[in-house]
Amino acid sequence: MKKRGVGIGCTWYGTGYGNGFPDVSSAFLEIHDDGSATVLTGAIDVGQGSSTVYAQIVAEELGLKPEDITVVTGDTDVAPDSGTTAATRQTYNTGNAVLRAVRQAKGKLQAYAARTFSCTTPEGIELKDGYIGVKGDPSRRMPLGEMVSTARLQGERFISAESFTAQTTPVNMENGQGAPYWPYAFGCQAAEVEVDTETGIVRVLKIVAAHDVGKAINPTQVEGQIAGGVAQGLGYALLEQVELKEGKIQNPALSSYLIPTALDVPEIESIIIEETESSGPYGAKGLGEPAMLPVVAAVINAIDDAVGVRITSLPATPEKILAALAEKEPERR
Amino acid sequence: MEIKLEVNRKHYILDVTEDERLLDVLRNRLGLTGTKEGCGEGECGACTVIMDGKTVNSCLVLAGQADGRRITTIEGVGSRRSPHPVQKALVEVGAVQCGFCTPGMVLSAKALLDQNPKPTDDEIAVGMSGNLCRCTGYDKILRAVRKASEEVAE
Amino acid sequence: MTQVIGNGSIREDAWGKVFGESKYPADFNRPDQIYGVVIRSTQAHARIRSINVDKARLPGVITILTAEDMVYNRHGVLFRDQPVLAEERVRMIGDPVAAIGAESLAAAKQAAALVEIDYEPLPAIFDPEEGMKPSALPLHPELFPDTNILYHLPIRRGNMDEGWTQAEVVVEREYSTQMVDHAFLQPEAVLAYIDERGHVVVQVATQYAHYDRGEIAHALGLKNSKVQVKTTTVGGAFGGREDISLQIIAAMMAWKTMRPVKFENTRNESFYSHSKRHPMKMYYKTGAAKDGRLVALEAKIIGDAGAYTSWSPNILRKAAVHATGPYEIPHVKIDSYAVYTNNPYTGAMRGFGAAQPVVAYESQMDLLAKELGISQVEIRMRNLLKVGSTTATGQVLTESVGAEACLKAVLPYLTGKEGRV
Numbered sequence: 001m002k003k004r005g006v007g008i009g010c011t012w013y014g015t016g017y018g019n020g021f022p023d024v025s026s027a028f029l030e031i032h033d034d035g036s037a038t039v040l041t042g043a044i045d046v047g048q049g050s051s052t053v054y055a056q057i058v059a060e061e062l063g064l065k066p067e068d069i070t071v072v073t074g075d076t077d078v079a080p081d082s083g084t085t086a087a088t089r090q091t092y093n094t095g096n097a098v099l100r101a102v103r104q105a106k107g108k109l110q111a112y113a114a115r116t117f118s119c120t121t122p123e124g125i126e127l128k129d130g131y132i133g134v135k136g137d138p139s140r141r142m143p144l145g146e147m148v149s150t151a152r153l154q155g156e157r158f159i160s161a162e163s164f165t166a167q168t169t170p171v172n173m174e175n176g177q178g179a180p181y182w183p184y185a186f187g188c189q190a191a192e193v194e195v196d197t198e199t200g201i202v203r204v205l206k207i208v209a210a211h212d213v214g215k216a217i218n219p220t221q222v223e224g225q226i227a228g229g230v231a232q233g234l235g236y237a238l239l240e241q242v243e244l245k246e247g248k249i250q251n252p253a254l255s256s257y258l259i260p261t262a263l264d265v266p267e268i269e270s271i272i273i274e275e276t277e278s279s280g281p282y283g284a285k286g287l288g289e290p291a292m293l294p295v296v297a298a299v300i301n302a303i304d305d306a307v308g309v310r311i312t313s314l315p316a317t318p319e320k321i322l323a324a325l326a327e328k329e330p331e332r333r
Numbered sequence: 334m335e336i337k338l339e340v341n342r343k344h345y346i347l348d349v350t351e352d353e354r355l356l357d358v359l360r361n362r363l364g365l366t367g368t369k370e371g372c373g374e375g376e377c378g379a380c381t382v383i384m385d386g387k388t389v390n391s392c393l394v395l396a397g398q399a400d401g402r403r404i405t406t407i408e409g410v411g412s413r414r415s416p417h418p419v420q421k422a423l424v425e426v427g428a429v430q431c432g433f434c435t436p437g438m439v440l441s442a443k444a445l446l447d448q449n450p451k452p453t454d455d456e457i458a459v460g461m462s463g464n465l466c467r468c469t470g471y472d473k474i475l476r477a478v479r480k481a482s483e484e485v486a487e
Numbered sequence: 488m489t490q491v492i493g494n495g496s497i498r499e500d501a502w503g504k505v506f507g508e509s510k511y512p513a514d515f516n517r518p519d520q521i522y523g524v525v526i527r528s529t530q531a532h533a534r535i536r537s538i539n540v541d542k543a544r545l546p547g548v549i550t551i552l553t554a555e556d557m558v559y560n561r562h563g564v565l566f567r568d569q570p571v572l573a574e575e576r577v578r579m580i581g582d583p584v585a586a587i588g589a590e591s592l593a594a595a596k597q598a599a600a601l602v603e604i605d606y607e608p609l610p611a612i613f614d615p616e617e618g619m620k621p622s623a624l625p626l627h628p629e630l631f632p633d634t635n636i637l638y639h640l641p642i643r644r645g646n647m648d649e650g651w652t653q654a655e656v657v658v659e660r661e662y663s664t665q666m667v668d669h670a671f672l673q674p675e676a677v678l679a680y681i682d683e684r685g686h687v688v689v690q691v692a693t694q695y696a697h698y699d700r701g702e703i704a705h706a707l708g709l710k711n712s713k714v715q716v717k718t719t720t721v722g723g724a725f726g727g728r729e730d731i732s733l734q735i736i737a738a739m740m741a742w743k744t745m746r747p748v749k750f751e752n753t754r755n756e757s758f759y760s761h762s763k764r765h766p767m768k769m770y771y772k773t774g775a776a777k778d779g780r781l782v783a784l785e786a787k788i789i790g791d792a793g794a795y796t797s798w799s800p801n802i803l804r805k806a807a808v809h810a811t812g813p814y815e816i817p818h819v820k821i822d823s824y825a826v827y828t829n830n831p832y833t834g835a836m837r838g839f840g841a842a843q844p845v846v847a848y849e850s851q852m853d854l855l856a857k858e859l860g861i862s863q864v865e866i867r868m869r870n871l872l873k874v875g876s877t878t879a880t881g882q883v884l885t886e887s888v889g890a891e892a893c894l895k896a897v898l899p900y901l902t903g904k905e906g907r908v
Binding site: 012013083174206218259297313 | 490491492493494495496497498499500531532579580581611613640641642643644660661662663664665666667668670692693694695696697698700711714715716717718721722723724725726728729754755758759763801804805807808809812813821828829830831835837838839841842845846848849850852853854863864867871872879880881882884886887888889890892893894896897900901
């Protein structure tokens with residue numbers, strides 16, 4: 001018989017290296033005299049899309065398009081150390097370093113432009129739609145590239161180097177007290193599953209995933225992280241296991257170590273929650289790791305809802321489910 | 334042994350060894366590194382190419398078995414000036430993350446749409462199920478293939 | 488005000504990827520390169536009596552590296568406890584023991600099969616709870632002379648007696664999670680060479696190029712400024728490219744031979760050459776008051792660190808800190824342990840120690856709700872962290888706590904399902 005059930009999983013995740021370790025990211029930046037810019041950082045885009053986030057941050061601040069920004073990463077001869085691409089830290093940590101760097105260079109440009117336009121404060125200068133000019137006075141503006149070019153001929157340079165360090169404290173090793181991570185990301189996912197009581201096979205029908213990311217700098221990429229996390233979480237909950245025999249891996253191949261295929265992943269609905277984090281770039285926290293957490297519990301809880309067995313050992317294989325059902329059988333009768 | 338191959342509309346005569354795979358010929362002899370090796374046993378689909386209109390895992394095809402065949406690799410599909418609808422959709426939908434599975438995905442999707450321009454959602458999922466992806470959860474990839482099919486159908 | 492923040496800007500790299508133009512490390516070659524193969528331990532724990540490479544000196548073999556070729560033979564993200572190539576001891580199946588460099592991959596593989604390693608098997612530990620016993624043989628006596636417990640974090644808050652007194656229901660269960668692999672699609676590969684400046688250049692897919700540079704420079708006895716790590720396109724990582732895999736061996740081989748060196752893992756080799764996710768055993772006892780408020784948690788979490796330290800202390804710290812779940816619990820006693828065994832070493836993987844306790848704390852919530860006769864949603868809403876909440880480590884959450892908002896957002900999808908939630 002096929003039985004359906006629903007389950008939820010709520011999780012949290014402290015981002016960053018944490019525990020008082022100096023978690024530092026750095027960035028170098030230059031604004032060019034044609035209204036484009038280059039940013040250099042050690043933060044490596046492993047596929048999740050961090051480089052695009054940095055291009056967006058620089059473009060936002062300079063009033064340019066992301067495609068006008070070149071992001072150079074991962075070459076130790078040219079880029080500064082920005083820590084590892086891990087710990088859900090690159091949007092928050094290196095994003096902050098990039099934001100500081102672009103604001104530093106932008107500040108010099110604003111000061112120069114204020115003089116050019118006879119504006120009394122640099123803060124009165126806005127960079128928007130490829131132009132630099134005085135807020136509220138459309139008669140005083142020019143293309144950003146022209147301003148940079150003019151300034152360069154007078155010996156001005158708009159380059160910067162900046163760093164950002166996340167704030168944490170080490171936990172006390174006697175009682176664990178301290179503030180080991182910041183910020184924390186939150187997520188909740190609901191799963192609907194169908195369990196075949198004859199075979200023990202679990203089919204996941206739908207996942208709804210809500211994640212608090214602070215601010216989604218790139219919602220398309222946020223959705224991509226959520227769907228990818230859900231798939232990995234499903235693999236963890238239902239399929240994957242490195243089988244060991246006296247320390248030897250029994251299944252070191254993708255034919256025997258099974259990861260989810262396009263047929264294993266259900267419809268995924270992503271909901272982005274934005275509880276602003278004031279220390280993050282535009283309020284952003286992070287999402288990479290949190291995306292895979294709640295689904296694990298949601299599926300295990302949904303299995304219980306469907307057939308009344310509590311699986312306490314991952315992965316919830318058909319064998320374990322059948323064994324649990326068999327154990328439960330007497331009390332049913 | 335000598336084999337004749339047509340790869341991306343170019344003709345080659347190559348002297349290959351018996352244990353050489355089509356994947357090795359493409360990557361090492363022809364420099365077509367867009368075809369990837371992810372597992373070497375036909376499970377992951379990263380080495381997918383189209384041979385005489387059908388997708389194959391090039392890690393499972395011996396070079397000798399490809400003699401006289403017509404091969405399309407990722408280098409033979411679309412270009413920056415004129416991307417294939419599948420390529421355009423993958424980029425626009427945001428279905429590309431690390432990209433290692435992407436060439437294989439493009440070729441599987443292209444072959445699917447060449448044979449079945451209006452696939453159902455189930456047909457798309459089945460058609461793409463031979464290609465593993467560890468980053469995207471397939472969600473956007475399947476959406477992109479759907480989008481491309483709509484464009485192809487127009 | 489914002490123009491590009493909050494919109495789905497297209498990633499520039501996506502185009503190169505859909506055309507197959509993006510280059511991963513295996514896609515790079517250099518003229519005159521030699522091909523490397525790593526010989527790995529077949530023993531989980533053994534003393535190496537001897538390594539005999541005489542038969543492996545076939546035509547086409549350029550070099551055979553062993554521990555003696557390294558200037559400083561250690562690496563590691565926290566402690567440098569991992570030999571680049573095994574010294575007198577191997578601690579896991581898959582430990583690199585030697586490396587062959589040859590004119591062709593076939594020659595390198597042929598030679599690798601002819602290297603004779605004489606092992607004296609030693610007693611091995613495969614169960615971390617066995618490894619914790621005082622009688623167990625310490626696997627890293629140089630770091631921990633009398634124990635295999637390399638990390639223990641106790642978290643204490645409130646008063647447990649008071650907590651259990653307040654509890655109307657108590658649920659006690661054991662949970663366990665398995666070892667898993669990152670299974671990134673792109674197996675490790677590396678191309679190392681000496682450039683026209685005489686610098687060591689290493690092209691690799693990594694999560695942290697600057698860390699790799701430091702470890703390579705350290706192992707080769709060079710300054711950081713003489714080592715360049717050029718990160719190629721990375722074919723997924725998920726934590727599995729945090730620790731060093733082939734980088735140092737390839738760099739040393741290039742430095743020794745002054746020729747470009749290429750290593751490319753098969754999928755099988757990949758399984759043996761990076762870390763795994765920690766299997767964890769989790770003992771949970773959770774109490775809730777009549778109204779559904781959580782009042783007490785006692786948890787013991789044991790993580791299998793495998794043969795080397797890697798990130799284990801940080802991972803078991805993260806497990807302990809997150810053991811309560813996103814809930815405020817006033818009385819807490821949590822202990823997490825990382826234990827050496829002779830299993831494959833475990834390290835960073837997406838979730839990093841906060842993934843394993845999820846199954847425990849969220850199962851406990853459903854079980855408590857059932858005992859109390861309230862819904863799974865209600866028990867969570869009553870306990871979720873909010874702004875101003877204090878965590879088990881005494882940290883006050885000052886802002887940006889979206890836990891409730893996330894749960895509320897998924898509720899419409901749960902209601903109506905047979906009235907159960």
